[in-house]
Amino acid sequence: MPGSRKVNGKALTGDISLSAGDVGAYPMLRSIDEIPTLGYNGPFRGGESTNYAKGVSIGDSDYGQIWVNSSGRLFAQFSNNNGAKPGGECVYTSDIAETVNLAKGAYPKSGGLVNGNVDTTGYISGKGVYEAPGIRVYSSINKPSLEELGAFPSVRNGVTDNGKFSDMRETGIYIVYIADPNSVTDLPVYNSYKIYSYGFLVVFRNSDQQIHQTYYSHHGDIATRQTWDGPAKYLSWTIQYSTKNKPSATDVGVYTKAESDSRYAAKTNIGVANLRLGSAATEGGWVDATKNWTAPAGNVLVGLNTTMWSSGRQHLAGVNYRPVQAYIHDAWVTISTI
Numbered sequence: 604m605p606g607s608r609k610v611n612g613k614a615l616t617g618d619i620s621l622s623a624g625d626v627g628a629y630p631m632l633r634s635i636d637e638i639p640t641l642g643y644n645g646p647f648r649g650g651e652s653t654n655y656a657k658g659v660s661i662g663d664s665d666y667g668q669i670w671v672n673s674s675g676r677l678f679a680q681f682s683n684n685n686g687a688k689p690g691g692e693c694v695y696t697s698d699i700a701e702t703v704n705l706a707k708g709a710y711p712k713s714g715g716l717v718n719g720n721v722d723t724t725g726y727i728s729g730k731g732v733y734e735a736p737g738i739r740v741y742s743s744i745n746k747p748s749l750e751e752l753g754a755f756p757s758v759r760n761g762v763t764d765n766g767k768f769s770d771m772r773e774t775g776i777y778i779v780y781i782a783d784p785n786s787v788t789d790l791p792v793y794n795s796y797k798i799y800s801y802g803f804l805v806v807f808r809n810s811d812q813q814i815h816q817t818y819y820s821h822h823g824d825i826a827t828r829q830t831w832d833g834p835a836k837y838l839s840w841t842i843q844y845s846t847k848n849k850p851s852a853t854d855v856g857v858y859t860k861a862e863s864d865s866r867y868a869a870k871t872n873i874g875v876a877n878l879r880l881g882s883a884a885t886e887g888g889w890v891d892a893t894k895n896w897t898a899p900a901g902n903v904l905v906g907l908n909t910t911m912w913s914s915g916r917q918h919l920a921g922v923n924y925r926p927v928q929a930y931i932h933d934a935w936v937t938i939s940t941i
Contacts, residue, residue: 791826791840798824823847877930887921
């Protein structure tokens with residue numbers, strides 16, 4: 604027989620073995636204890652009960668059909684003693700046991716539940732998914748910090764009697780309730796008085812050296828200070844001006860009201876209110892001599908003194924004069940010139 608002749612791909616060069624599939628025949632019923640993983644398509648009778656990983660369970664004396672699909676995956680369809688016809692892909696539990704165990708502790712790339720143990724540090728990591736230092740897992744007993752969330756803390760207990768503002772060093776808002784202001788040495792002071800001692804203190808901390816504080820009292824006072832050299836070296840409090848704390852005349856470099864009033868006349872005393880002649884003065888004791896006389900500045904001549912000589916001649920012996928005075932701003936003032 605020519606060697607070029609073949610049956611289902613098998614050369615007829617001698618005696619050959621053909622299966623039912625080679626000649627298009629249906630295979631004979633086969634009694635098996637486990638469904639073969641490879642190389643068998645055909646009917647079977649179960650020799651004992653066997654469970655498979657994907658939910659297929661073939662009982663003793665169940666009959667069915669085995670086949671391998673085009674992707675090489677093994678399937679079975681069978682009839683059991685109850686008349687049902689279950690079936691499906693046959694995968695042995697032992698073949699995927701290791702995969703199942705590994706999956707229990709895996710962290711999915713797309714997120715989801717962690718189905719495994721997390722150590723006491725609160726970190727997990729997986730090669731190819733998250734490298735060290737890992738991804739932090741939060742829970743009700745392992746909460747993220749304010750810094751990790753970028754959040755501002757809620758109001759904290761703050762300064763009370765015998766406390767210090769300088770002890771409030773962490774970023775946040777602190778309640779201030781001081782019953783005895785004199786017991787707190789660094790309570791802000793304005794015009795020699797400590798400001799109201801109930802309110803809120805806001806603190807911003809960049810480092811142990813750089814800290815900012817702003818105190819808002821319940822009465823509206825606002826005081827700020829900073830340190831760039833640690834909490835022991837704060838600059839003095841700066842009190843902000845407001846309707847509550849108004850600047851003084853000294854603060855802005857002006858006269859007080861009393862100082863201004865002393866430099867101006869009252870409206871009722873502006874200008875010359877009256878005129879008069881002051882007390883009289885006399886100049887004289889002159890004898891027979893020629894005399895030129897002029898009244899002092901601001902004075903006027905008011906009288907002459909004469910002496911009658913024996914010869915019947917009258918001689919000027921002296922003069923009387925008085926100053927001209929004006930009443931200005933509640934005082935008599937001599938006018939220097941007329």
